Amino acid sequence: MADKTFFVIDFDSTFTKVEALDVLSDILYEGTDKKEIVGKKIKDLTDQAMAGELSFREALEQRLALLEATKKDVTQLSNELKELVSESVKRNKAFFSNETDNVLIVSSGFKDFITPVVTEYGIKEENIYANTFTYNDKDEVTGFDASNPLSEHKGKVKLMKELSLEGEVVVIGDGYTDYEIREAGYAKTFFAFTENIKREKVLAKADVEANSFDEILFTIKHPMATSFPKSKIKVLLLENIHQDAKERLIQEGYQVELLGGALDEDELCEKIKGVHILGIRSKTMLTRKVVEAADRLMIVGAFCIGTNQIDLDACTEHGVCVFNAPYSNTRSVVEMAIGEIIMLMRQIPKRMRQMDRGEWSKSAGGSFEVRGKKLGIIGYGNIGSQLSILAESMGMDVYYYDVVEKLGLGNATKLSSLDKLLEISDVVSLHVDGRPENKMFFKREHIQKMKKGAILVNLARGPVVELEALQEALESNHLAGAAIDVFPVEPKNNNDTFDAPVKNIDNLILTPHIGGSTLEAQENIADFVPSKMIEYVNTGSSFNSVNFPNVQLPRLESGHRLLHIHQNKSGILAQMNNVFANRGCNILGQYLKTNEDIGYVITDIDQSYQHELLEDMKKIDHTIKFRILY
Numbered sequence: 001m002a003d004k005t006f007f008v009i010d011f012d013s014t015f016t017k018v019e020a021l022d023v024l025s026d027i028l029y030e031g032t033d034k035k036e037i038v039g040k041k042i043k044d045l046t047d048q049a050m051a052g053e054l055s056f057r058e059a060l061e062q063r064l065a066l067l068e069a070t071k072k073d074v075t076q077l078s079n080e081l082k083e084l085v086s087e088s089v090k091r092n093k094a095f096f097s098n099e100t101d102n103v104l105i106v107s108s109g110f111k112d113f114i115t116p117v118v119t120e121y122g123i124k125e126e127n128i129y130a131n132t133f134t135y136n137d138k139d140e141v142t143g144f145d146a147s148n149p150l151s152e153h154k155g156k157v158k159l160m161k162e163l164s165l166e167g168e169v170v171v172i173g174d175g176y177t178d179y180e181i182r183e184a185g186y187a188k189t190f191f192a193f194t195e196n197i198k199r200e201k202v203l204a205k206a207d208v209e210a211n212s213f214d215e216i217l218f219t220i221k222h223p224m225a226t227s228f229p230k231s232k233i234k235v236l237l238l239e240n241i242h243q244d245a246k247e248r249l250i251q252e253g254y255q256v257e258l259l260g261g262a263l264d265e266d267e268l269c270e271k272i273k274g275v276h277i278l279g280i281r282s283k284t285m286l287t288r289k290v291v292e293a294a295d296r297l298m299i300v301g302a303f304c305i306g307t308n309q310i311d312l313d314a315c316t317e318h319g320v321c322v323f324n325a326p327y328s329n330t331r332s333v334v335e336m337a338i339g340e341i342i343m344l345m346r347q348i349p350k351r352m353r354q355m356d357r358g359e360w361s362k363s364a365g366g367s368f369e370v371r372g373k374k375l376g377i378i379g380y381g382n383i384g385s386q387l388s389i390l391a392e393s394m395g396m397d398v399y400y401y402d403v404v405e406k407l408g409l410g411n412a413t414k415l416s417s418l419d420k421l422l423e424i425s426d427v428v429s430l431h432v433d434g435r436p437e438n439k440m441f442f443k444r445e446h447i448q449k450m451k452k453g454a455i456l457v458n459l460a461r462g463p464v465v466e467l468e469a470l471q472e473a474l475e476s477n478h479l480a481g482a483a484i485d486v487f488p489v490e491p492k493n494n495n496d497t498f499d500a501p502v503k504n505i506d507n508l509i510l511t512p513h514i515g516g517s518t519l520e521a522q523e524n525i526a527d528f529v530p531s532k533m534i535e536y537v538n539t540g541s542s543f544n545s546v547n548f549p550n551v552q553l554p555r556l557e558s559g560h561r562l563l564h565i566h567q568n569k570s571g572i573l574a575q576m577n578n579v580f581a582n583r584g585c586n587i588l589g590q591y592l593k594t595n596e597d598i599g600y601v602i603t604d605i606d607q608s609y610q611h612e613l614l615e616d617m618k619k620i621d622h623t624i625k626f627r628i629l630y
């Protein structure tokens with residue numbers, strides 16, 4: 001970047017997502033026949049002028065003649081435009097106030113609606129160059145100030161000539177009139193801004209196409225640029241993750257692809273190439289082979305609670321930070337468990353099947369209230385303990401067993417023996433996690449130890465229960481019923497078929513792994529996981545990560561932030577600080593956290609650093625990943 005750089009920025013379809021006069025026409029003619037007719041004429045005239053096919057003044061006169069606006073309408077317009085600022089402009093708000101002396105808005109639009117919008121971003125009023133409306137004494141727009149050069153053909157060029165800025169000029173806009181500044185020699189670089197609209201004729205003239213503001217800052221190596229423009233960050237979301245997540249990540253400027261189902265190992269090894277952020281749910285097996293095939297992967301988001309499907313060691317070794325949503329669907333699972341326990345105790349699945357067959361079987365035999373019954377919870381984590389509270393409020397007597405010490409909530413009784421729990425419980429509900437040791441954790445011997453006539457619920461993980469033994473226990477009426485939501489092998493997507501390993505039992509509820517599938521839970525997850533991903537990209541904060549040392553950091557306002565992930569060996573910090581000392585870097589702040597496997601060091605340094613520093617950092621022994629954040 002030159003010593004002094006001016007940023008000349010267009011307003012319509014650049015600073016904001018829209019053409020202001022289109023919005024004004026919508027405001028004026030909303031709900032009338034004119035809306036479409038006038039709207040179309042205005043759009044055509046704007047496009048013709050932007051593409052350089054119609055002189056600007058002619059287009060302006062014709063457009064204003066179509067609009068019968070008042071001062072009040074113009075105020076409403078600027079209020080609406082405040083909500084329509086381009087996403088990458090919003091993201092880089094700090095840039096505009098930091099560069100307040102060097103940012104100029106040069107627009108053929110009108111100050112009357114531009115000023116209230118751009119001054120909120122720290123842009124100085126005296127740096128706004130645009131037309132002004134003329135009004136009559138009834139506050140109706142009568143036309144524009146014709147003496148303003150910006151109302152003329154090639155007006156932007158005339159204005160730039162008058163301004164004769166001393167320094168390098170970068171012009172950013174979507175229109176031909178923006179390119180004309182560069183053509184006339186008043187700017188060094190013309191960035192065709194394509195975040196909102198792509199005009200082929202303009203693009204053909206551009207020095208650089210920029211589909212976001214981030215990309216411009218990156219290209220000119222502005223100190224506030226992120227090390228990698230957000231618009232180049234590729235996100236792959238699998239397994240029908242809620243649409244809100246996609247929208248949130250797109251809003252952040254990333255390229256996002258959302259697929260409906262899971263992919264198998266080989267498909268994923270192919271698909272993961274070039275992907276920086278991967279989002280999955282419980283079905284996608286993120287194996288070591290996939291992690292090793294990934295050439296750009298920085299973050300994995302499990303849009304669910306369980307992370308047993310992810311090879312966390314492989315991710316850690318490759319410096320890939322993994323997040324999940326540890327509480328977002330907890331309540332949904334608990335509500336489903338409660339519902340199923342009541343249904344099974346009343347033999348509702350059996351009654352429903354009878355009704356389907358046309359059988360009327362009104363009887364109280366084998367049907368019980370849950371009040372006063374003993375519920376045995378295995379795995380007293382977030383789900384287990386929440387179930388404990390809700391079950392107790394329905395009058396159940398709660399017992400629990402966990403491999404680690406857990407505080408019993410309410411009147412729940414902790415049992416130190418699993419056998420004891422099985423011996424006394426009328427209902428056993430499994431809420432252990434999917435760690436490898438839990439494969440076939442609940443075997444034949446455990447099922448046999450359950451009370452005769454008891455009920456088993458598994459909403460945890462499929463491989464946890466020996467389903468063949470469960471089938472036998474149900475067939476022999478040792479157990480009175482079961483609800484199974486998770487299976488050792490589950491289909492990749494909704495088009496694949498499924499054959500239940502337990503079946504043909506009257507009092508059995510089988511569900512397709514939907515314990516966490518409520519709209520509330522999926523919306524929560526779609527909010528939580530992307531926000532963690534975005535925070536990690538923007539600040540380096542790994543807080544709530546499943547495999548990284550947890551570091552929470554504020555954004556650095558000036559200076560640079562360097563992130564270094566290394567194997568947890570001694571002496572790395574000393575090596576890093578030697579590099580900083582040798583390269584004459586002033587450290588503003590430094591944070592180190594380690595876990596068993598890796599160390600994560602965040603170093604904030606002041607404005608200046610030699611490029612060689614980055615190479616030196618990568619060469620430090622045991623480095624896994626190094627990146628400069630901004």
Ligand SMILES: NC(=O)c1ccc[n+]([C@@H]2O[C@H](COP(=O)([O-])OP(=O)(O)OC[C@H]3O[C@@H](n4cnc5c(N)ncnc54)[C@H](O)[C@@H]3O)[C@@H](O)[C@H]2O)c1
Nearest residue numbers: 305306379380381382383402403432433434459460515516
């Ligand atoms: N069906 C669904 O849609 C659905 C939805 C969400 C979660 N889940 C499953 O539920 C599991 C539990 O979720 P959570 O949020 O409560 O997790 P959590 O980590 O808070 O709780 C798990 C608890 O199980 C205990 N545990 C592990 N192995 C055990 C064992 N062998 N014996 C006794 N206790 C054991 C742990 O110590 C921990 O307290 C998740 O890991 C996931 O696999 C399923």
Ligand SMILES: O=C(O)[C@H](O)COP(=O)(O)O
Nearest residue numbers: 281282283304305306516
């Ligand atoms: O771990 C979880 O949260 C559950 O198993 C839900 O997984 P899902 O998002 O694939 O339904």
